[in-house]
Amino acid sequence: MSANILDYFHGSNAGYVLELYERYMADPTAVDEQTAQQLAQLAPLIEQDTIANGHGHAPAIALPPSVVPDSTDLLDKAVAAANLAQAIREYGHLAANTNPIYPPPGDPSLLLETYGLTRADLQRLPPHLVGGPVCVGAANAEEAIQRLRDVYTGGAGYDYDHLTDPEERAWLREAAESHRFRQQIDPDGDNAIRLLKRLIKVEVLEKFLHKAFLGKKRFSIEGVDMLVPILDEIIISSAKFNVESVLLGMAHRGRLNVMAHVLNKLYSDILREFKDPLADT
Incomplete structure:
Protein backbone atom coordinates (compact mmCIF):
# COMPACT_ATOMS: atom_id res chain seq x y z
CA MET A 1 0.00 0.00 0.00
CA SER A 2 1.33 3.39 -0.92
CA ALA A 3 2.00 5.73 1.97
CA ASN A 4 2.83 9.40 2.26
CA ILE A 5 5.74 10.45 4.44
CA LEU A 6 3.58 13.25 5.88
CA ASP A 7 1.12 10.67 7.19
CA TYR A 8 3.76 9.74 9.76
CA PHE A 9 5.01 13.19 10.70
CA HIS A 10 2.80 16.18 11.50
CA GLY A 11 3.12 19.95 11.75
CA SER A 12 6.63 21.39 11.76
CA ASN A 13 8.03 17.85 12.19
CA ALA A 14 6.94 16.97 8.65
CA GLY A 15 8.74 19.96 7.17
CA TYR A 16 11.86 19.18 9.18
CA VAL A 17 11.92 15.55 8.03
CA LEU A 18 11.49 16.61 4.40
CA THR A 35 19.96 10.25 10.87
CA ALA A 36 21.37 8.89 7.61
CA GLN A 37 20.52 5.35 8.70
CA GLN A 38 16.95 6.34 9.56
CA LEU A 39 16.47 8.20 6.28
CA ALA A 40 17.86 5.22 4.37
CA GLN A 41 15.12 3.10 5.93
CA LEU A 42 12.49 5.69 5.03
CA ALA A 43 13.71 6.15 1.46
CA PRO A 44 11.78 3.18 -0.03
CA LEU A 45 8.60 4.41 1.63
CA ILE A 46 9.12 7.93 0.33
CA GLU A 47 9.89 6.78 -3.19
CA GLN A 48 6.57 4.93 -3.37
CA ASP A 49 4.92 8.35 -3.47
CA THR A 50 7.36 10.40 -5.52
CA ILE A 51 6.84 12.46 -8.63
CA ALA A 52 9.54 12.74 -11.22
CA ASN A 53 10.71 16.18 -12.28
CA GLY A 54 13.79 17.81 -13.69
CA HIS A 55 15.47 17.92 -10.30
CA GLY A 56 15.13 14.23 -9.44
CA HIS A 57 12.49 12.86 -7.11
CA ALA A 58 10.44 14.90 -4.70
CA PRO A 59 7.94 13.56 -2.17
CA ALA A 60 4.40 13.57 -3.51
CA ILE A 61 2.23 15.55 -1.15
CA ALA A 62 -1.32 14.99 -2.34
CA LEU A 63 -1.03 17.40 -5.27
CA PRO A 64 -3.43 17.63 -8.22
CA PRO A 65 -1.94 15.91 -11.29
CA SER A 66 -1.64 19.22 -13.12
CA VAL A 67 0.51 20.74 -10.39
CA VAL A 68 4.11 19.54 -10.23
CA PRO A 69 6.13 22.22 -8.43
CA ASP A 70 9.86 22.31 -7.89
CA SER A 71 10.76 20.08 -4.93
CA THR A 72 12.64 22.85 -3.14
CA ASP A 73 9.73 25.25 -3.53
CA LEU A 74 7.33 22.59 -2.28
CA LEU A 75 9.51 21.97 0.75
CA ASP A 76 9.68 25.68 1.53
CA LYS A 77 5.89 25.98 1.31
CA ALA A 78 5.41 22.96 3.57
CA VAL A 79 7.72 24.38 6.23
CA ALA A 80 6.06 27.80 5.93
CA ALA A 81 2.59 26.29 6.37
CA ALA A 82 3.72 24.38 9.47
CA ASN A 83 5.22 27.58 10.91
CA LEU A 84 1.99 29.48 10.21
CA ALA A 85 -0.02 26.82 12.04
CA GLN A 86 2.31 27.05 15.02
CA ALA A 87 2.03 30.86 15.07
CA ILE A 88 -1.77 30.68 15.08
CA ARG A 89 -1.64 28.38 18.09
CA GLU A 90 0.78 30.67 19.95
CA TYR A 91 -0.45 34.13 18.97
CA GLY A 92 -3.98 33.61 17.64
CA HIS A 93 -5.44 35.10 20.83
CA LEU A 94 -4.03 38.47 19.75
CA ALA A 95 -6.51 38.46 16.85
CA ALA A 96 -9.47 37.01 18.76
CA ASN A 97 -12.65 39.12 18.79
CA THR A 98 -13.00 39.33 22.55
CA ASN A 99 -13.47 43.09 22.88
CA PRO A 100 -16.77 44.51 21.55
CA ILE A 101 -15.38 48.07 21.59
CA TYR A 102 -11.86 47.87 20.22
CA PRO A 103 -10.63 45.68 17.36
CA PRO A 104 -8.00 43.08 18.24
CA PRO A 105 -4.36 44.13 17.73
CA GLY A 106 -3.49 41.07 15.66
CA ASP A 107 0.07 40.03 14.88
CA PRO A 108 2.13 39.88 11.66
CA SER A 109 2.97 36.23 12.36
CA LEU A 110 -0.67 35.35 11.63
CA LEU A 111 -0.55 36.65 8.04
CA LEU A 112 0.05 34.48 4.97
CA GLU A 113 2.38 37.02 3.40
CA THR A 114 4.72 36.84 6.39
CA TYR A 115 5.62 33.33 5.24
CA GLY A 116 5.45 33.98 1.51
CA LEU A 117 2.30 31.89 1.27
CA THR A 118 -0.88 32.25 -0.75
CA ARG A 119 -4.22 30.48 -0.52
CA ALA A 120 -3.27 28.56 -3.66
CA ASP A 121 -0.12 27.31 -1.93
CA LEU A 122 -2.11 26.00 1.02
CA GLN A 123 -4.63 24.37 -1.30
CA ARG A 124 -1.82 22.28 -2.79
CA LEU A 125 -0.56 21.05 0.58
CA PRO A 126 -2.02 18.25 2.73
CA PRO A 127 -3.84 19.01 5.99
CA HIS A 128 -1.39 16.81 7.93
CA LEU A 129 1.05 19.73 8.01
CA VAL A 130 -1.27 21.57 10.37
CA ASP A 150 -11.81 29.70 13.78
CA VAL A 151 -10.58 28.17 17.04
CA TYR A 152 -7.90 30.68 18.04
CA THR A 153 -9.03 33.95 16.44
CA GLY A 154 -12.82 33.66 16.79
CA GLY A 155 -14.99 34.85 19.64
CA ALA A 156 -12.68 33.35 22.27
CA GLY A 157 -8.93 33.26 22.68
CA TYR A 158 -6.66 30.50 23.98
CA ASP A 159 -3.24 31.38 25.39
CA TYR A 160 -1.50 28.42 27.00
CA ASP A 161 2.01 28.60 25.55
CA HIS A 162 3.33 29.92 28.88
CA LEU A 163 2.55 26.62 30.62
CA THR A 164 5.71 24.70 31.47
CA ASP A 165 4.09 21.26 31.66
CA PRO A 166 4.00 19.77 28.12
CA GLU A 167 1.16 17.41 29.05
CA GLU A 168 -0.98 20.35 30.18
CA ARG A 169 -0.27 22.23 26.95
CA ALA A 170 -1.11 19.19 24.85
CA TRP A 171 -4.35 18.61 26.77
CA LEU A 172 -5.48 22.22 26.39
CA ARG A 173 -4.57 22.26 22.72
CA GLU A 174 -6.56 19.11 21.99
CA ALA A 175 -9.52 20.32 24.04
CA ALA A 176 -9.58 23.70 22.30
CA GLU A 177 -9.15 22.38 18.77
CA SER A 178 -11.71 19.60 19.21
CA HIS A 179 -14.27 22.22 20.36
CA ARG A 180 -14.62 20.53 23.72
CA PHE A 181 -14.74 23.99 25.31
CA ARG A 182 -17.06 25.55 22.73
CA GLN A 183 -19.72 23.13 21.65
CA GLN A 184 -22.08 24.53 19.05
CA ILE A 185 -25.56 25.46 20.31
CA ASP A 186 -28.53 25.35 17.98
CA PRO A 187 -30.17 28.80 18.39
CA ASP A 188 -33.58 27.15 18.06
CA GLY A 189 -32.75 24.11 20.17
CA ASP A 190 -33.71 23.21 23.74
CA ASN A 191 -30.30 24.14 25.15
CA ALA A 192 -30.48 27.65 23.71
CA ILE A 193 -34.00 28.15 25.10
CA ARG A 194 -32.92 26.85 28.50
CA LEU A 195 -29.96 29.24 28.51
CA LEU A 196 -32.19 32.19 27.57
CA LYS A 197 -34.67 31.41 30.35
CA ARG A 198 -31.80 31.13 32.82
CA LEU A 199 -30.41 34.53 31.86
CA ILE A 200 -33.88 36.10 32.05
CA LYS A 201 -34.24 34.88 35.65
CA VAL A 202 -30.83 36.34 36.48
CA GLU A 203 -31.73 39.70 34.93
CA VAL A 204 -35.20 39.91 36.51
CA LEU A 205 -33.84 39.29 40.01
CA GLU A 206 -31.11 41.85 39.46
CA LYS A 207 -33.56 44.54 38.35
CA PHE A 208 -35.91 43.75 41.23
CA LEU A 209 -33.15 44.10 43.83
CA HIS A 210 -32.07 47.38 42.28
CA LYS A 211 -35.59 48.85 42.51
CA ALA A 212 -36.67 47.32 45.82
CA PHE A 213 -33.46 48.18 47.68
CA LEU A 214 -32.41 51.38 45.97
CA GLY A 215 -29.18 52.62 47.50
CA LYS A 216 -28.66 49.41 49.45
CA ASN A 242 -19.75 10.96 39.79
CA VAL A 243 -18.84 14.03 41.86
CA GLU A 244 -21.05 13.87 44.96
CA SER A 245 -20.51 17.32 46.47
CA VAL A 246 -19.30 20.74 45.37
CA LEU A 247 -17.76 23.35 47.65
CA LEU A 248 -18.37 26.81 46.22
CA GLY A 249 -16.21 29.74 47.25
CA MET A 250 -16.70 33.06 45.50
CA ALA A 251 -16.29 36.81 45.73
CA HIS A 252 -19.23 39.03 46.68
CA ARG A 253 -20.12 39.99 43.11
CA GLU A 273 -31.80 38.38 55.22
CA PHE A 274 -31.05 41.16 52.77
CA LYS A 275 -33.49 43.67 54.27
CA ASP A 276 -32.35 46.27 56.77
CA PRO A 277 -32.83 44.77 60.27
CA LEU A 278 -34.32 48.09 61.43
CA ALA A 279 -37.15 47.77 58.90
CA ASP A 280 -39.11 45.41 61.19
CA THR A 281 -38.82 47.56 64.33
Missing part, protein backbone atom coordinates in the same frame (compact mmCIF):
# COMPACT_ATOMS: atom_id res chain seq x y z
CA GLU A 19 14.34 19.09 4.77
CA LEU A 20 16.61 16.40 6.19
CA TYR A 21 15.60 14.06 3.38
CA GLU A 22 16.47 16.67 0.73
CA ARG A 23 19.91 17.12 2.32
CA TYR A 24 20.42 13.37 2.51
CA MET A 25 19.47 12.83 -1.14
CA ALA A 26 21.86 15.58 -2.23
CA ASP A 27 24.70 14.40 -0.01
CA PRO A 28 24.37 11.46 2.43
CA THR A 29 27.24 12.89 4.49
CA ALA A 30 25.34 16.15 5.07
CA VAL A 31 23.50 14.57 8.01
CA ASP A 32 24.82 12.66 11.00
CA GLU A 33 25.29 8.90 10.77
CA GLN A 34 22.25 7.96 12.87
CA GLY A 131 -1.83 18.60 12.67
CA GLY A 132 -4.33 18.20 15.49
CA PRO A 133 -8.09 17.61 15.35
CA VAL A 134 -8.59 20.40 12.79
CA CYS A 135 -6.93 18.39 10.03
CA VAL A 136 -9.33 15.45 10.36
CA GLY A 137 -11.53 15.42 7.28
CA ALA A 138 -9.96 18.58 5.86
CA ALA A 139 -9.43 18.58 2.10
CA ASN A 140 -6.13 20.46 2.23
CA ALA A 141 -3.94 22.69 4.39
CA GLU A 142 -6.00 25.78 3.61
CA GLU A 143 -9.13 24.23 5.10
CA ALA A 144 -7.20 23.02 8.15
CA ILE A 145 -5.64 26.47 8.65
CA GLN A 146 -9.07 28.12 8.44
CA ARG A 147 -10.41 25.73 11.06
CA LEU A 148 -7.43 26.61 13.23
CA ARG A 149 -8.17 30.33 12.82
CA LYS A 217 -25.09 48.18 49.30
CA ARG A 218 -24.93 45.03 47.24
CA PHE A 219 -22.68 43.42 44.66
CA SER A 220 -24.44 43.30 41.32
CA ILE A 221 -23.99 40.49 38.82
CA GLU A 222 -24.28 42.96 35.93
CA GLY A 223 -21.57 42.31 33.39
CA VAL A 224 -21.00 38.74 34.54
CA ASP A 225 -24.52 37.36 34.03
CA MET A 226 -23.09 34.24 32.40
CA LEU A 227 -21.64 33.24 35.76
CA VAL A 228 -24.86 31.39 36.62
CA PRO A 229 -25.07 29.29 33.40
CA ILE A 230 -21.34 28.59 33.65
CA LEU A 231 -21.74 27.27 37.19
CA ASP A 232 -24.71 25.22 35.96
CA GLU A 233 -22.53 23.53 33.37
CA ILE A 234 -19.69 22.91 35.82
CA ILE A 235 -22.02 21.22 38.29
CA ILE A 236 -23.83 19.19 35.61
CA SER A 237 -20.52 18.04 34.13
CA SER A 238 -19.21 17.16 37.59
CA ALA A 239 -22.24 14.97 38.23
CA LYS A 240 -21.50 13.05 35.03
CA PHE A 241 -18.12 12.16 36.55
CA GLY A 254 -23.26 38.17 42.02
CA ARG A 255 -23.58 36.13 45.20
CA LEU A 256 -27.34 36.75 45.63
CA ASN A 257 -28.07 35.48 42.13
CA VAL A 258 -25.84 32.47 42.67
CA MET A 259 -27.56 31.64 45.96
CA ALA A 260 -30.98 31.89 44.30
CA HIS A 261 -30.35 30.18 40.97
CA VAL A 262 -27.46 27.80 41.62
CA LEU A 263 -27.87 26.90 45.30
CA ASN A 264 -31.69 27.09 45.07
CA LYS A 265 -32.10 29.30 48.10
CA LEU A 266 -35.66 30.64 48.36
CA TYR A 267 -36.24 34.22 47.27
CA SER A 268 -38.12 34.88 50.52
CA ASP A 269 -35.14 33.78 52.62
CA ILE A 270 -32.73 35.86 50.59
CA LEU A 271 -34.90 38.98 50.79
CA ARG A 272 -35.53 38.58 54.51
Whole structure:
Protein backbone atom coordinates (compact mmCIF):
# COMPACT_ATOMS: atom_id res chain seq x y z
CA MET A 1 0.00 0.00 0.00
CA SER A 2 1.33 3.39 -0.92
CA ALA A 3 2.00 5.73 1.97
CA ASN A 4 2.83 9.40 2.26
CA ILE A 5 5.74 10.45 4.44
CA LEU A 6 3.58 13.25 5.88
CA ASP A 7 1.12 10.67 7.19
CA TYR A 8 3.76 9.74 9.76
CA PHE A 9 5.01 13.19 10.70
CA HIS A 10 2.80 16.18 11.50
CA GLY A 11 3.12 19.95 11.75
CA SER A 12 6.63 21.39 11.76
CA ASN A 13 8.03 17.85 12.19
CA ALA A 14 6.94 16.97 8.65
CA GLY A 15 8.74 19.96 7.17
CA TYR A 16 11.86 19.18 9.18
CA VAL A 17 11.92 15.55 8.03
CA LEU A 18 11.49 16.61 4.40
CA GLU A 19 14.34 19.09 4.77
CA LEU A 20 16.61 16.40 6.19
CA TYR A 21 15.60 14.06 3.38
CA GLU A 22 16.47 16.67 0.73
CA ARG A 23 19.91 17.12 2.32
CA TYR A 24 20.42 13.37 2.51
CA MET A 25 19.47 12.83 -1.14
CA ALA A 26 21.86 15.58 -2.23
CA ASP A 27 24.70 14.40 -0.01
CA PRO A 28 24.37 11.46 2.43
CA THR A 29 27.24 12.89 4.49
CA ALA A 30 25.34 16.15 5.07
CA VAL A 31 23.50 14.57 8.01
CA ASP A 32 24.82 12.66 11.00
CA GLU A 33 25.29 8.90 10.77
CA GLN A 34 22.25 7.96 12.87
CA THR A 35 19.96 10.25 10.87
CA ALA A 36 21.37 8.89 7.61
CA GLN A 37 20.52 5.35 8.70
CA GLN A 38 16.95 6.34 9.56
CA LEU A 39 16.47 8.20 6.28
CA ALA A 40 17.86 5.22 4.37
CA GLN A 41 15.12 3.10 5.93
CA LEU A 42 12.49 5.69 5.03
CA ALA A 43 13.71 6.15 1.46
CA PRO A 44 11.78 3.18 -0.03
CA LEU A 45 8.60 4.41 1.63
CA ILE A 46 9.12 7.93 0.33
CA GLU A 47 9.89 6.78 -3.19
CA GLN A 48 6.57 4.93 -3.37
CA ASP A 49 4.92 8.35 -3.47
CA THR A 50 7.36 10.40 -5.52
CA ILE A 51 6.84 12.46 -8.63
CA ALA A 52 9.54 12.74 -11.22
CA ASN A 53 10.71 16.18 -12.28
CA GLY A 54 13.79 17.81 -13.69
CA HIS A 55 15.47 17.92 -10.30
CA GLY A 56 15.13 14.23 -9.44
CA HIS A 57 12.49 12.86 -7.11
CA ALA A 58 10.44 14.90 -4.70
CA PRO A 59 7.94 13.56 -2.17
CA ALA A 60 4.40 13.57 -3.51
CA ILE A 61 2.23 15.55 -1.15
CA ALA A 62 -1.32 14.99 -2.34
CA LEU A 63 -1.03 17.40 -5.27
CA PRO A 64 -3.43 17.63 -8.22
CA PRO A 65 -1.94 15.91 -11.29
CA SER A 66 -1.64 19.22 -13.12
CA VAL A 67 0.51 20.74 -10.39
CA VAL A 68 4.11 19.54 -10.23
CA PRO A 69 6.13 22.22 -8.43
CA ASP A 70 9.86 22.31 -7.89
CA SER A 71 10.76 20.08 -4.93
CA THR A 72 12.64 22.85 -3.14
CA ASP A 73 9.73 25.25 -3.53
CA LEU A 74 7.33 22.59 -2.28
CA LEU A 75 9.51 21.97 0.75
CA ASP A 76 9.68 25.68 1.53
CA LYS A 77 5.89 25.98 1.31
CA ALA A 78 5.41 22.96 3.57
CA VAL A 79 7.72 24.38 6.23
CA ALA A 80 6.06 27.80 5.93
CA ALA A 81 2.59 26.29 6.37
CA ALA A 82 3.72 24.38 9.47
CA ASN A 83 5.22 27.58 10.91
CA LEU A 84 1.99 29.48 10.21
CA ALA A 85 -0.02 26.82 12.04
CA GLN A 86 2.31 27.05 15.02
CA ALA A 87 2.03 30.86 15.07
CA ILE A 88 -1.77 30.68 15.08
CA ARG A 89 -1.64 28.38 18.09
CA GLU A 90 0.78 30.67 19.95
CA TYR A 91 -0.45 34.13 18.97
CA GLY A 92 -3.98 33.61 17.64
CA HIS A 93 -5.44 35.10 20.83
CA LEU A 94 -4.03 38.47 19.75
CA ALA A 95 -6.51 38.46 16.85
CA ALA A 96 -9.47 37.01 18.76
CA ASN A 97 -12.65 39.12 18.79
CA THR A 98 -13.00 39.33 22.55
CA ASN A 99 -13.47 43.09 22.88
CA PRO A 100 -16.77 44.51 21.55
CA ILE A 101 -15.38 48.07 21.59
CA TYR A 102 -11.86 47.87 20.22
CA PRO A 103 -10.63 45.68 17.36
CA PRO A 104 -8.00 43.08 18.24
CA PRO A 105 -4.36 44.13 17.73
CA GLY A 106 -3.49 41.07 15.66
CA ASP A 107 0.07 40.03 14.88
CA PRO A 108 2.13 39.88 11.66
CA SER A 109 2.97 36.23 12.36
CA LEU A 110 -0.67 35.35 11.63
CA LEU A 111 -0.55 36.65 8.04
CA LEU A 112 0.05 34.48 4.97
CA GLU A 113 2.38 37.02 3.40
CA THR A 114 4.72 36.84 6.39
CA TYR A 115 5.62 33.33 5.24
CA GLY A 116 5.45 33.98 1.51
CA LEU A 117 2.30 31.89 1.27
CA THR A 118 -0.88 32.25 -0.75
CA ARG A 119 -4.22 30.48 -0.52
CA ALA A 120 -3.27 28.56 -3.66
CA ASP A 121 -0.12 27.31 -1.93
CA LEU A 122 -2.11 26.00 1.02
CA GLN A 123 -4.63 24.37 -1.30
CA ARG A 124 -1.82 22.28 -2.79
CA LEU A 125 -0.56 21.05 0.58
CA PRO A 126 -2.02 18.25 2.73
CA PRO A 127 -3.84 19.01 5.99
CA HIS A 128 -1.39 16.81 7.93
CA LEU A 129 1.05 19.73 8.01
CA VAL A 130 -1.27 21.57 10.37
CA GLY A 131 -1.83 18.60 12.67
CA GLY A 132 -4.33 18.20 15.49
CA PRO A 133 -8.09 17.61 15.35
CA VAL A 134 -8.59 20.40 12.79
CA CYS A 135 -6.93 18.39 10.03
CA VAL A 136 -9.33 15.45 10.36
CA GLY A 137 -11.53 15.42 7.28
CA ALA A 138 -9.96 18.58 5.86
CA ALA A 139 -9.43 18.58 2.10
CA ASN A 140 -6.13 20.46 2.23
CA ALA A 141 -3.94 22.69 4.39
CA GLU A 142 -6.00 25.78 3.61
CA GLU A 143 -9.13 24.23 5.10
CA ALA A 144 -7.20 23.02 8.15
CA ILE A 145 -5.64 26.47 8.65
CA GLN A 146 -9.07 28.12 8.44
CA ARG A 147 -10.41 25.73 11.06
CA LEU A 148 -7.43 26.61 13.23
CA ARG A 149 -8.17 30.33 12.82
CA ASP A 150 -11.81 29.70 13.78
CA VAL A 151 -10.58 28.17 17.04
CA TYR A 152 -7.90 30.68 18.04
CA THR A 153 -9.03 33.95 16.44
CA GLY A 154 -12.82 33.66 16.79
CA GLY A 155 -14.99 34.85 19.64
CA ALA A 156 -12.68 33.35 22.27
CA GLY A 157 -8.93 33.26 22.68
CA TYR A 158 -6.66 30.50 23.98
CA ASP A 159 -3.24 31.38 25.39
CA TYR A 160 -1.50 28.42 27.00
CA ASP A 161 2.01 28.60 25.55
CA HIS A 162 3.33 29.92 28.88
CA LEU A 163 2.55 26.62 30.62
CA THR A 164 5.71 24.70 31.47
CA ASP A 165 4.09 21.26 31.66
CA PRO A 166 4.00 19.77 28.12
CA GLU A 167 1.16 17.41 29.05
CA GLU A 168 -0.98 20.35 30.18
CA ARG A 169 -0.27 22.23 26.95
CA ALA A 170 -1.11 19.19 24.85
CA TRP A 171 -4.35 18.61 26.77
CA LEU A 172 -5.48 22.22 26.39
CA ARG A 173 -4.57 22.26 22.72
CA GLU A 174 -6.56 19.11 21.99
CA ALA A 175 -9.52 20.32 24.04
CA ALA A 176 -9.58 23.70 22.30
CA GLU A 177 -9.15 22.38 18.77
CA SER A 178 -11.71 19.60 19.21
CA HIS A 179 -14.27 22.22 20.36
CA ARG A 180 -14.62 20.53 23.72
CA PHE A 181 -14.74 23.99 25.31
CA ARG A 182 -17.06 25.55 22.73
CA GLN A 183 -19.72 23.13 21.65
CA GLN A 184 -22.08 24.53 19.05
CA ILE A 185 -25.56 25.46 20.31
CA ASP A 186 -28.53 25.35 17.98
CA PRO A 187 -30.17 28.80 18.39
CA ASP A 188 -33.58 27.15 18.06
CA GLY A 189 -32.75 24.11 20.17
CA ASP A 190 -33.71 23.21 23.74
CA ASN A 191 -30.30 24.14 25.15
CA ALA A 192 -30.48 27.65 23.71
CA ILE A 193 -34.00 28.15 25.10
CA ARG A 194 -32.92 26.85 28.50
CA LEU A 195 -29.96 29.24 28.51
CA LEU A 196 -32.19 32.19 27.57
CA LYS A 197 -34.67 31.41 30.35
CA ARG A 198 -31.80 31.13 32.82
CA LEU A 199 -30.41 34.53 31.86
CA ILE A 200 -33.88 36.10 32.05
CA LYS A 201 -34.24 34.88 35.65
CA VAL A 202 -30.83 36.34 36.48
CA GLU A 203 -31.73 39.70 34.93
CA VAL A 204 -35.20 39.91 36.51
CA LEU A 205 -33.84 39.29 40.01
CA GLU A 206 -31.11 41.85 39.46
CA LYS A 207 -33.56 44.54 38.35
CA PHE A 208 -35.91 43.75 41.23
CA LEU A 209 -33.15 44.10 43.83
CA HIS A 210 -32.07 47.38 42.28
CA LYS A 211 -35.59 48.85 42.51
CA ALA A 212 -36.67 47.32 45.82
CA PHE A 213 -33.46 48.18 47.68
CA LEU A 214 -32.41 51.38 45.97
CA GLY A 215 -29.18 52.62 47.50
CA LYS A 216 -28.66 49.41 49.45
CA LYS A 217 -25.09 48.18 49.30
CA ARG A 218 -24.93 45.03 47.24
CA PHE A 219 -22.68 43.42 44.66
CA SER A 220 -24.44 43.30 41.32
CA ILE A 221 -23.99 40.49 38.82
CA GLU A 222 -24.28 42.96 35.93
CA GLY A 223 -21.57 42.31 33.39
CA VAL A 224 -21.00 38.74 34.54
CA ASP A 225 -24.52 37.36 34.03
CA MET A 226 -23.09 34.24 32.40
CA LEU A 227 -21.64 33.24 35.76
CA VAL A 228 -24.86 31.39 36.62
CA PRO A 229 -25.07 29.29 33.40
CA ILE A 230 -21.34 28.59 33.65
CA LEU A 231 -21.74 27.27 37.19
CA ASP A 232 -24.71 25.22 35.96
CA GLU A 233 -22.53 23.53 33.37
CA ILE A 234 -19.69 22.91 35.82
CA ILE A 235 -22.02 21.22 38.29
CA ILE A 236 -23.83 19.19 35.61
CA SER A 237 -20.52 18.04 34.13
CA SER A 238 -19.21 17.16 37.59
CA ALA A 239 -22.24 14.97 38.23
CA LYS A 240 -21.50 13.05 35.03
CA PHE A 241 -18.12 12.16 36.55
CA ASN A 242 -19.75 10.96 39.79
CA VAL A 243 -18.84 14.03 41.86
CA GLU A 244 -21.05 13.87 44.96
CA SER A 245 -20.51 17.32 46.47
CA VAL A 246 -19.30 20.74 45.37
CA LEU A 247 -17.76 23.35 47.65
CA LEU A 248 -18.37 26.81 46.22
CA GLY A 249 -16.21 29.74 47.25
CA MET A 250 -16.70 33.06 45.50
CA ALA A 251 -16.29 36.81 45.73
CA HIS A 252 -19.23 39.03 46.68
CA ARG A 253 -20.12 39.99 43.11
CA GLY A 254 -23.26 38.17 42.02
CA ARG A 255 -23.58 36.13 45.20
CA LEU A 256 -27.34 36.75 45.63
CA ASN A 257 -28.07 35.48 42.13
CA VAL A 258 -25.84 32.47 42.67
CA MET A 259 -27.56 31.64 45.96
CA ALA A 260 -30.98 31.89 44.30
CA HIS A 261 -30.35 30.18 40.97
CA VAL A 262 -27.46 27.80 41.62
CA LEU A 263 -27.87 26.90 45.30
CA ASN A 264 -31.69 27.09 45.07
CA LYS A 265 -32.10 29.30 48.10
CA LEU A 266 -35.66 30.64 48.36
CA TYR A 267 -36.24 34.22 47.27
CA SER A 268 -38.12 34.88 50.52
CA ASP A 269 -35.14 33.78 52.62
CA ILE A 270 -32.73 35.86 50.59
CA LEU A 271 -34.90 38.98 50.79
CA ARG A 272 -35.53 38.58 54.51
CA GLU A 273 -31.80 38.38 55.22
CA PHE A 274 -31.05 41.16 52.77
CA LYS A 275 -33.49 43.67 54.27
CA ASP A 276 -32.35 46.27 56.77
CA PRO A 277 -32.83 44.77 60.27
CA LEU A 278 -34.32 48.09 61.43
CA ALA A 279 -37.15 47.77 58.90
CA ASP A 280 -39.11 45.41 61.19
CA THR A 281 -38.82 47.56 64.33
